[in-house]
Amino acid sequence: MKVQAFAATRSGSKLKPFEYELGPLKPDEVDIDIEYCGICHSDLHMLKNEWGITKYPFVPGHEIVGKISAVGKMVTHLKKGQRVGVGWRSRSCQTCEQCLSGYHNRCLIGEDVIVGRHGGFGNKVRCQALWAFPLPDNLDIKTAGPLFCGGITVFNPIVQNGIKATDHVAVVGIGGLGHMALLFLNAWGCEVTAFSTNPKKEQEARNFGAHHFINSNNVDNLNSLANKFKMILVTANVELNWDAYINTLAPGGKLHIVGAVPQVKATMSPLISHERSIGASPTGGPAVILSMLEFCTRHQIGPLVEEYPLSKVNEALEHLDAGKARYRIVLRNDLA
Incomplete structure (x- = not known):
C-alpha cells in the first residue's frame, strides 16, 4: 500500500x-x-x-x-x-x-x-x-x-503523583504543554499557579484556569511562595533556577519535569530535609490515556x-x- x-x-x-x-x-x-x-x-x-x-x-x-x-x-x-x-x-x-x-x-x-x-x-x-x-x-x-501527546504528557503526572482537588499546584511555562496543564488542573479542582517569564500571558493563563500568575523573572516572587506546592509541573525546556523552585515545594512535594530541559542542578539539603523529590515522565500508558479522554469529555477540555x-x-x-x-x-x- x-x-x-x-x-x-x-x-x-x-x-x-x-x-x-x-x-x-x-x-x-x-x-x-x-x-x-x-x-x-x-x-x-x-x-x-x-x-x-x-x-x-x-x-x-x-x-x-x-x-x-x-x-x-x-x-x-x-x-x-x-x-x-x-x-x-x-x-x-x-x-x-x-x-x-x-x-x-x-x-x-x-x-x-x-x-x-x-x-x-x-x-x-x-x-x-x-x-x-x-x-x-x-x-x-x-x-x-x-491530547494524545501533549495532553497525556501533562495529565499523567496528575495521576502518577496522586494529586487531590485540595492540593496547591503550579505550572512552569505557559505554552503548548502548559496551557493544557492549566485546563486539567483547574478542572481537577486544584488551586493553580502559573509561572511565566512573559507577563503578557497572564490573562490567557487565567482564562485557561490559573488562579494566580507569577512573573518568574523576579526571584523574590519565588521566595515569597516557600513551602506551598504539592507539585510543580515544569513544561518549559530551558534551564531554571532549580533551587528557587524547589524551595516553593511543600514538604513531600514533587518537582515533576515533562519539558525537554537539558539538565537539572539542585542543592540536595532542601530535598532531603523536607522529603521533596524531583521526577520526570514521558507520555502515559493506555489506561491513563483512556482516563484522560473520559476526563476531557466530562469537562469539555481541548x-x-x-x-x-x-x-x-x-x-x-x-x-x-x-x-x-x-x-x-x-x-x-x-x-x-
Missing part, C-alpha cells in the same frame, strides 16, 4: 512530498486514514536530529486523529470506519514487567511513531491496535490530536489550536519554531 506523506531528507531540511510502501499489515495492527495531525516540539527536535536518533527520510507527526481503514486479524476491539487517536507510542511488547504492570509507555522494546519509522504527516499511518484509542463522539476531531492544511506544513513548522504558536498547531489532511 502506497502512502503519500511529507518527509525531510536531512537534518533541518524542508519537508517535501514523499511516497513510501506501508507493507503487509501485522495481525495486531490497524491502518488509519489520517484526518488531522498535531505538530509537537518533539517533531522539531527529531527533524533537526537534536536527540541523535532520527533516520532519514523522516516523516514527522505523532498527534494523529483519523478513521481505521484496515484491521489485523487478531484485533477484536476496533473496527473499520471507527475514529481513533494515536500519540507518541505505536507499539509495546505487552509481556515485559513494565507492560504487565500497566506501564506500557515505559516498555524498553516498544516502538514510537516517529522513531525509526514514518509518522503522521501524510494520508495514512499504522500502529499496534493497543495504541489506537477510540475517540469519544463529543470531542472535536480538530483539537483532539494534541487545547487551543491553530489550523494549517498539510500542504502548508513547512509554514506551520516555521510558525512553531519561531515561538508564535497559540498554543498548539494541527494539520488538516488535504492530500488527494
Whole structure:
C-alpha cells in the first residue's frame, strides 16, 4: 500500500512530498486514514536530529486523529470506519514487567511513531491496535490530536503523583504543554499557579484556569511562595533556577519535569530535609490515556489550536519554531 506523506531528507531540511510502501499489515495492527495531525516540539527536535536518533527520510507527526481503514486479524476491539487517536507510542511488547504492570509507555522494546519509522504527516499511518484509542463522539476531531501527546504528557503526572482537588499546584511555562496543564488542573479542582517569564500571558493563563500568575523573572516572587506546592509541573525546556523552585515545594512535594530541559542542578539539603523529590515522565500508558479522554469529555477540555492544511506544513513548522504558536498547531489532511 502506497502512502503519500511529507518527509525531510536531512537534518533541518524542508519537508517535501514523499511516497513510501506501508507493507503487509501485522495481525495486531490497524491502518488509519489520517484526518488531522498535531505538530509537537518533539517533531522539531527529531527533524533537526537534536536527540541523535532520527533516520532519514523522516516523516514527522505523532498527534494523529483519523478513521481505521484496515484491521489485523487478531484485533477484536476496533473496527473499520471507527475514529481513533494515536500519540507518541505505536507499539509495546505487552509481556515485559513494565507492560504487565500497566506501564506500557515505559516498555524498553516498544516502538514510537516517529522513531525509526514514518509518522503522521501524510494520508495514512499504522500502529499496534493497543495504541489506537477510540475517540469519544463529543470531542472535536480538530483539537483532539494534541491530547494524545501533549495532553497525556501533562495529565499523567496528575495521576502518577496522586494529586487531590485540595492540593496547591503550579505550572512552569505557559505554552503548548502548559496551557493544557492549566485546563486539567483547574478542572481537577486544584488551586493553580502559573509561572511565566512573559507577563503578557497572564490573562490567557487565567482564562485557561490559573488562579494566580507569577512573573518568574523576579526571584523574590519565588521566595515569597516557600513551602506551598504539592507539585510543580515544569513544561518549559530551558534551564531554571532549580533551587528557587524547589524551595516553593511543600514538604513531600514533587518537582515533576515533562519539558525537554537539558539538565537539572539542585542543592540536595532542601530535598532531603523536607522529603521533596524531583521526577520526570514521558507520555502515559493506555489506561491513563483512556482516563484522560473520559476526563476531557466530562469537562469539555481541548487545547487551543491553530489550523494549517498539510500542504502548508513547512509554514506551520516555521510558525512553531519561531515561538508564535497559540498554543498548539494541527494539520488538516488535504492530500488527494
